[in-house]
Amino acid sequence: MKEAHHGEGDKKTYRYGMVVDLDKCTGCGACMVGCMAENNLPFRKDNSDRTRSMLWMRVYKISNGRTFPNSDISYIPRPCQHCEGKDHHHATPCVSVCPATVTDYSHETGIVSQIYTRCFGCRYCMAACPYHVRVFNWWDPTWPKGMKKYLNPDVSVRMRGVVEKCSFCYHRLQRARDKAYAEGRAELHENEYQTACTQACPAGAINFGDLNDPHHKVYKLKKDPNAFRLLEKLGTNTKVYYVSSKAWVRKAGNAYTGMQGDVVIPG
Amino acid sequence: MKLDRRTFIEILVGFSAGAGAGIMLTPVNWKIMDDMAIWSQEMWPRYQLGGLKGKLPERGKVTHEDTVCKLCPGGCGITVRKVKDRATKIEGRDGYPVNNGGICLLGASGLQLLYGPWRVPGPLKRSGKRGSGAFGRISWEEAIDEVVHKLTDLRDKGEAHAVAAILDSDRGTVPQLFSRFLKAYGSPNFIRTASDQDTYELALNLMQGAEDSVGYDLEGANFILSFGSGLIEGWGSPVRVIQAHSKWRSGNGDRARVVQIEPRLSNTAAKADNWHAVRPGTEGALALGLAHVIVKESLYDPMFTANHTFGFEDWNDFTGKIYMGFKSLVLTEYSPQSVSDITGLSPRKIVALARAFAEADRPIAVWGRGKGTTSGSLYECMAVHALNALVGNINKPGGVSTRPDVATQPWAEVVQDATACTCFNMPRVDGAGSSRYPLTKYLPDRWPQVMDGGNGGIKALLVNGADPYFTTMDSAAVAKAFEHIPFVVSFSSYLDETAYHADLILPNHHYLERWEDMPTPVGLHKPVLGLLKPVVSPQFDTRHVGDVIMTIAKSLGGKVADSFPWEDYKTALKETVGEKWGALEEEGFVEDANPASEGSFGTPSGKFEFYVTAFDQAGMTMRKDEEYLPHYAPIKPEGNPVLYPLLLVPTELMRLADGAVGNPPFCTKTLEENELKGDGLFVEINPMTAADYGLSEGAHATLATPKGKAKVLVNLTEGIMPGVIGIPKGLGHKAYDDYLAGKGVNANSLIGVVEDPVSGLCATWGIRAKLTRV
Amino acid sequence: MDSASLPFDQALFPEGTKRCKLKWFLLWIAALHGPLTVGAIAAVLCWGLALNVTNLNNNYPFGLWIAADLGVIALGAGAFFTGFLRYIVKIDELKNIVNFAVVIGVVCYAAAQGILGVDIGQPLRGWFIFWHANVHSMLTEVAFCITAYFMVLLIEYLPLVLENRQINKLGFFHGMAHHLHEAMPAIAAIGVFLSFFHQGSLGGVPGVLYGRPFAFREGFLVWPWTFFLFILSAIACGPCFTILITWITEKCTGKKLVKRNVFDILARISGRLLAVYLVLKTIDTIYWIALADKAGAPFSSFYANQPYGYWVLVLELGALGVIPMLILLGEKTRKNENLLILACVLNCSGIFMNRWIMTVQALAVPVMSFDKFVPYIPNWVEFASTLLFVWAGAIVISISYRYLPIFPQEKELNPQ
Ligand SMILES: Nc1nc2c(c(=O)[nH]1)N[C@H]1C(S)=C(S)[C@@H](COP(=O)(O)OP(=O)(O)OC[C@H]3O[C@@H](n4cnc5c(=O)[nH]c(N)nc54)[C@H](O)[C@@H]3O)O[C@H]1N2
Ligand SMILES: Nc1nc2c(c(=O)[nH]1)N[C@H]1C(S)=C(S)[C@@H](COP(=O)(O)OP(=O)(O)OC[C@H]3O[C@@H](n4cnc5c(=O)[nH]c(N)nc54)[C@H](O)[C@@H]3O)O[C@H]1N2
Ligand code: SF4
Ligand code: SF4
Ligand code: SF4
Ligand code: SF4
Ligand code: SF4
Ligand SMILES: [Mo]
Secondary structure, eight states, rough: HHHHHHHHHHOOOOOEEEETTTTTOOOOOOOHHHHHTTTTTTOOOOOOTTTTTTOOOEEEEEEEEOOTTTTTEEEEOOOOOOOSSSTTOOOHHHHHTTTTSSSOOOOTTOOOOOTTTTTOOOOOHHHHHOOOOOOEEOOOOOOTGGGGGGTTSSOOOOOOTOOOOOOOOHHHHHHHHHHHHTTTSSHHHHHHHHOOHHHHHTOOOOEETTTTTSSSSHHHHOTTTTTTEGGGGOOOOOOOEEEEHHHHHHHHOOBBBTTTTTOEEEE | OOOOOOOOHHHHHHHHHHHHHHHOOOOOHHHHHHHHIIIIIIIIIHHHTTSSSSSSOOOOEEEEEEOOSSSSTTOOOOEEEEEETTEEEEEOOOOOTTTTOOOOOHHTTTHHHHTTBBBOSSSSOOOOSSSSOOEOEEEEEHHHHHHHHHHHHHHHHTTTTEEEEEOOSSOSSSHHHHHHHHHHHTOOOOEOOOOOHHHHHHHHHHHHHHSSSSSEEEETEEEEEEEEETTTTTTHHHHHHHHHHHHOSSSOOOOOOOEESSSOOOHHEEEEEEOOOOOTTTTHHHHHHHHHHHHHTOOSOOOHHHHHHESSOOOEEETTOOEEEEEHHHHHHOOOHHHHHHHOOOOOHHHHHHHHHHHSSEEEEEEOOTSSSSSOOHHHHHHHHHHHHHTBBSSSSSEEEEEOOOOOOOOOOOOOOOHHHHHHHHHOOOOOOSSSTTTTTTTTTTTTHHOOEEEEEOSEEEEEOOOOOHHHSSSHHHHHHHHHHEEEEOOSSSSOOOHOOOSSEEOOOOOOOEEEESSSSTTSOEEEEEEOOOOOOOOOSSOOHHHHHHHHOOOOOHHHTOOOOOSSSSHHHHHHGGHHHHHHHHEEEEEEOOOOOOTTOOOSSSSEEESHHHHHTTTTTOOGGGGGGGOOOOOOOBBBBOHHHHEEEEEEOTTTTOOOOOOOOHHHHSSSSTTTTEEEEEEEEEEHHHHHTTTTTOEEEEEEEETTEEEEEEOOOBBTTTTEEEEEEEEESSSSOOTTSSSSGGGGGOOOOOOOOOSSSBOEEEEEEEEEEO | OGGGGOOGGGSSOOOOOOOOOOOHHHHHHHHHHHHHHHHHHHHHHHHHHHHGGGGSSSSSOOOEEEEEEEEHHHHHHHHHHHHHIISOOOOGGGHHHHHHHHHHHHHHHHHHHHHHHEEEEEGGGGTTHHTTOOOTTTHHHHHHHHHHHHHHHHHHHHHHHTTTTTTTGSSSHHHHHHHHHHHHHHHHHHHHHHHHHHHHHHHHHHHTTTOOOOTTEEETTTTHHHHHHHHHHHHHHHHHHHHHHHHHHHHTTTTTOHHHHHHHHHHOOOOOOOHHHHHHHHHHHHHHHHHHHTTTTOOHTTOBTTTTHHHHHIIIIIIIIHHHHHHHHHHHHHHHHHHHHHHHHHHHHHHHHHHIIIIHHHHHOOBBOOOOOOOOOOOOOHHHHHHHHHHHHHHHHHHHHHOOOOOOTTHHHHHO
């Protein structure tokens, strides 16, 4: 299928992305579990060390740093931001550094891929990603007896020593495309390709779609005056937008650590 | 050849040169390199996946099957994605009337519970000491025989009333089969595990004359005043409430205002428009303070109070005696200033809140602390519910009604034999329905305290769908009570704490393996009947608990057997559902319209009673007028404030299941680093208070209460009131698996039971405590 | 001389040199195998049990290993730079130390590759870096150049092996050594080219991380300033490392091996380069502070996480930069052997510190405002497997010293 697309300048391109409504997000964690269940993420007896735990979707809890009873918290669900980068020199942070072309920015879909079987575990991409998106398999994944039965055959299991991350549930795009192809359609409907976390979110806080498509919800939502992106100033040009009516939350998302006059502390 | 220096050197040089050239030229090393790389990519997962063939988990035909989630009282519709015969994913079911496509993290983890190796593999009989975890497999026939023998024995001795059953619910065919069984057998001891339903049902019975729990039209309301309810944390039907929250937040003109009353910045508080931290346990006073303002400023619904309520104004009986009405009570006792003194909330805020609530179109006052897993204070519940009556938002769209069920076919009356008749009329083991607590149905937290309600104590206990050993407050008392029960039977599919301490385990099918009905979920205002269908074939040697109970009844013979005319559970289920079965099986659910209509109340007065007349009817004579009315009757926490200067309140984390189902590994993985670290559970404490005790973030500390002691870690947060410690519920399992057992402490082991003086239910909202650095 | 009292392997020694008894030599080699075995065990643990045996984590994908890697390559710069000075700038005196510089280079570059072999999660796929090369990645550039340069180093090392007294007797090897010597200027030139590139690329590794404001630098064409700073710092410290190792070898063998004027040439060059480096580094630092500040990351936030306070900056640029520079620049101080060695030690430590800062501290600084600082201290596995290459290097140097004609001045300085 890939070959067929070569040289087709007029090929339609998509910019799949998300708009997460932080006013709706309750921090419930269903997106995290939805993602783990969908993407065959392993678990361990003790996962309490976040620096070694594997989550493709991580919901951060942040606080406004004020004292009781003026304190406030918010949640920031953080999948891979599928950074587009600015230009050739500032390409997707993780993509440009990977020595083995394991990870790539697709200009057709806007999705940053990861080929686990090619990754040799140098972890340079992790150093490049400012969002702590990429996680390393510090252990061989194992499942208790019988539990392998629930594994999703559409997503390969990863071995130790390689890096993995959120794929925007790429296999769901493939599934949707296969279906559309079988039905003789070139276009996908908005709801045909939705990520597992979007689907799992009981609050409907995660919106997913083509940021370029005026008919998609995300197209309108990203233009909300309260919309922002994480660390926008870095120029990573992410495709995950957030909306919050709380100014301190918008500021926290946009700021570097220690930004002057900032009172954001990790929840 | 003599090895002289020269030859040595020659051999050495020659060998090195040869070896070097050899290594470079042979293809073996390149081949090995290549193979190793391939092995690392392909053989590796092949090897790891053991039982499953292929590089990837086995492929096959993909199907989707709808059923209902049973992991909490939420009753969400779910869709299971299957690959051949394997269930590979659980998702929320689109279009389901409760959760329309949504799911929670626990529901999404369901397959870990289905396929987890800590399932009970088949009937087990205890082989070692109680609680040692030593069990041996027996056959189903042997297992059922054991139960039948024991029950026959007790009945023959005229001790049928010494049998008790503890279930998670009293609605639906399975709980009804248990209750029917006990009735036919001769025991009054059907016990439902504790929840806010206990108190709400009683309050509705007293105030509205309804034998039902509450339903809130959360989607239709536009002002939600929550008295400590963990709406976001998992209150009622969790997914449904979170979806309602999103609706409240949507900017399309329908935006609702949410106010949370709570001493702690819970997620509900954080998501609310306003968060008012009142002193724990004073929520009821605040409700009455709001009532004061509403009455004083005539902001109440004059039509509703005039036409459909009793006891709002002062009244006199036929003797001419004057009784105080709700109006006078709140006007005299609950001025903003006095309520401010109790709650710590400023009078200005009280007045503003009261006005905002009363002036809203469709305001709802929600009661039920946290996720609603404790019973709570009756008068507090009544005080909050009185607010709904004041604004007249009862049995209306966007208001509060009784929780209705889809109508089903009633079963034929049980015909009791003589033994059954005698024993059934013996006092209950928990004291519910006794002259002291005539109106209370179940006292789940009380039986371990009394162990014997004048009935001789439990001699055989059947437990289904519940884990009372873990979830009941005052763990030490529960453990002791269990020790006194000679025969404990669990029907659990998991090796939970109760099963772990049972003599026999007769494992039920997992919820994805069985048929069952799911009546209207907690808190819902519209009748929905859902259907659980087997999505996968039983993974272990389990049996449907409905079938097992019927088999036991049939083996007991006589009238007991006669009460169970059905061939098997599925037949019983079909007959119960009646003509709706076809639609139910086809669609997976059926809906009815809410039958409740405005102004229809089953009270003696036929009206909504601020002044409860049912007390007198039940023979509960109160000492003072105000005791017939919603009023502030503080429930004092246990413990000496000098020895225990702090207040410990149980809290709930929405990523931690604290009920009968142990937290699955996926959910535990989502816990934050300041909630669980290794096996250490964090308690929340305000930095100011922590400073008094020299406690820093992450410090190890001993938490002591009059009920027990535990090692905990300290999480400093500005989100909790100074002087208060928050301890999350749901950890501290000893049973279950390596992924849960041994992590944290059980909050119930630190908190005792304080009885509500009127209902006898557990009204505990906290306990006095101290925290010392270790 | 009584041939029985001569070492058993005496025939292999360089012409006219004295070495200790084989027994003592083997004992020394055996002693080195002690810590080497510990290191080997650590490496085997990494391969067998996966990298969870280290203290690395998702916040610190790079730790001691990568810092050591970058450091050891910088130290190895003595090889190509001395070659450059000897064969291209034609400072003839340096022929007396260039051989040893090559040996040290081989050890350093072998160590760097060895450490990487332990560091990567799937060592069996290490060659994917060549097979699936991504031309945009600094690491690809590094891998190709280092591998190529390592081959160059081996080719430079080869004549030394061939000039072993016995091997050299074989006509073919003798001729080969001769030809290699002839070609040495050309080989050295290739080496210089490759080295400049990979030293620079190693600087590029952190410098291009524009998601990490602490490490990120603007630059020239496709290269961030760190590219050039790394080259400069490497050639400013490489010669000092060569002096240091030569000095240590002298102390171990109890002989003078190189004349002091050779040291002096290297030290002087090192001092001047260090001075240039420090000026540029200071400009870079000021520019970086301004840039970061403009982008909203106040400079102070980079140093707000203990143990990474401002002292880091002071130590790196002051104690480990300015002080050795002053010693090396001053004629008198430089000629004082104790001070010279002190300067070499400080200079080499400065390089390690700089490489640690550019990799580990760069990752330690939280970027998102709600991110938490997490401390990292390497554990024994990381230390042991890193030091493994120090012990292995010592063995290679010992064997090379014993059997190969590395020091042309040895005979003259140690008359029989
Ligand atoms: N020992 C052994 N070896 C075999 C076989 C065997 O039976 N035994 N079978 C052979 C056969 S028939 C085949 S087809 C091959 C299959 O071999 P591979 O092609 O290696 O197949 P997968 O293991 O499925 O791995 C493909 C990888 O691509 C990732 N991926 C998925 N979708 C995308 C995408 O859209 N873009 C990118 N960039 N990556 C994606 C996956 O996550 C996965 O890591 O194996 C062959 N090798
Ligand atoms: N779980 C899982 N399923 C997969 C895949 C996966 O990665 N994981 N990959 C998919 C892909 S890419 C492919 S190509 C298919 C492959 O799917 P299949 O074609 O089913 O492949 P195999 O299971 O490797 O082999 C089929 C059978 O051929 C037999 N066989 C071997 N040699 C011969 C022979 O000489 N003659 C005859 N008559 N029989 C022989 C083998 O014993 C085996 O029973 O599977 C697909 N399905
Ligand atoms: S968020 Fe991180 S992993 Fe994802 S594309 Fe951006 S840099 Fe890469
Ligand atoms: S760890 Fe894997 S994906 Fe990341 S840079 Fe290295 S090879 Fe590429
Ligand atoms: S998009 Fe898919 S892979 Fe990414 S976080 Fe969501 S569920 Fe996980
Ligand atoms: S599932 Fe939705 S509401 Fe829950 S944490 Fe994720 S984004 Fe937030
Ligand atoms: S809310 Fe309850 S019923 Fe609904 S999915 Fe979650 S656990 Fe299941
Ligand atoms: Mo294939």
